[in-house]
Amino acid sequence: MPVTKFSTPEKHMYLNGFQSYHESEAVPNTLPVGANSPQRPAHGLFAEKLSGTSFIAPRCENLQTWLYRILPSAAHLPFEKINEDGDVQANLGDLAKVNQLPRQLRWDPFDLDDSADWVRSLKLLGGVGNPAMKSGLGIFIFAAGTSMPDKLAFYSADGDFLIVLQHGVMDIQTELGHILARPNEIVVIPRGIRYRVTLPAGPIRGYILELFDGHFKLPELGPIGSNGLANARDFQAPVAAFDEDTSSAWTINCKYNNTLFSAEQNHTPFDVVGWHGLYYPYKYDLGRFNVIGSTSFDHPDPSIYTVLSHPVADFVIFPPRWLVQEDTFRPPWYHRNTMSEFMGLIMGEYDAKTGGGFRAAGASLHNVMSAHGPDADAHAKASAADLHPVKVGEGSMAFMFESPLMIGVTDWALETCHKLQHKYNEASWVPIKPAFQRSV
Structure with a gap:
């Protein structure tokens, strides 16, 4: 497994509130110079564009990243809806059936679950809207006691995950590199980015806000001035780190319209040798x-x-x-x-x-x-x-x-x-x- 590393964004252009242009490569000379998508990328890699906004979004809002990977992420068998006797589907909930109440509500601490991995620990507490219409949000509680199985990855097509870790340590292997999260840190994993969660220090627990439309920004500071609240330089992005596995059976779980789907492929999804752009996961120390x-x-x-x-x-x-x-x-x-x-x-x-x-x-x-x-x-x-x-x-x-x-x-x-x-x-x-x- 690659060594977990982090870096702060190297170029502070403060696009989209704080999202700076960032680039990282695990093998020298992976990223092209002067061209986004060369005819033949270096090292025999495939170029793949990951877009988090529409192609014609204004420049100040446009978020996209170029990935240079060993095999394209499209190389998998069809996604099929997961039908099983367990509680995976129930955990993700149904926003069409939530209870709208004017009551004040409060909950005691949620239990840890020694048996659940990241995907099976997700429980919808509440929300509003429709992921298919890209409107609204979902609030989840997670409590996992085991690492995700080997050769299993997950992503949400519904929206960005803002993860607030309350207990434990999360080692998050993303397509763009590793993020190590501890209590009092938050992690944002944008829509569509594939990752897997392992637990190097036992059970984890926390909260998730899933945003179905758009992406988070830093608030404007107005009369406060140029510094204060959360500063852009304190947000950390992962450093490129890749696996070369092209001969093992992998499973990709996808959360799509609050329903879990699964697809099989014969290579790792974590094969991005280099990347550059504005759309990437990040963490912040509160x-x-x-x-x-x-x-x-x-x-x-x-x-x-x-x-x-x-x-x-x-x-x-x-x-x-x-x-x-x-x-x-x-x-x-x-x-x-x-x-x-x-x-x-x-x-x-x-x-x-x-x-x-x-x-x-x-x-x-x-x-x-x-x-x-x-x-x-x-x-x-x-x-x-x-x-x-x-x-x-x-x-x-x-x-x-x-x-x-x-x-x-x-x-x-x-x-x-x-x-x-x-x-x-x-x-x-x-x-x-x-x-x-x-x-x-």
């Missing part, structure tokens, strides 16, 4: 996020903590940070808003949920216009706190998938997983007592 906050009064909206953005979903984090505001309520306000907020906790304790019900590896969902905010205990403490500068969230990392869409919830999330907290409201907000005094 510890490198440069927090921006208020230094006077009031609590900024959570958008100030946005790592990656898209019109239908933002990825927001709540990292360790200093609170220094004066004469104000420092946790998030009680609020209702037009956005749906799915929250997860990677580690530690979220400062607005101190009652113990929101724990690492758990989750909550507050859909469009569902009222929410600090639990009774957190509100009481914050209202009486001495407002000297204090650092919150040390040893903690919470995140949010925020969307303007109504997020439907699957039967698995409501019933099968047995993790739903049925007394969420009673534990969090019903205990709040009125303190109104007319004559103060």
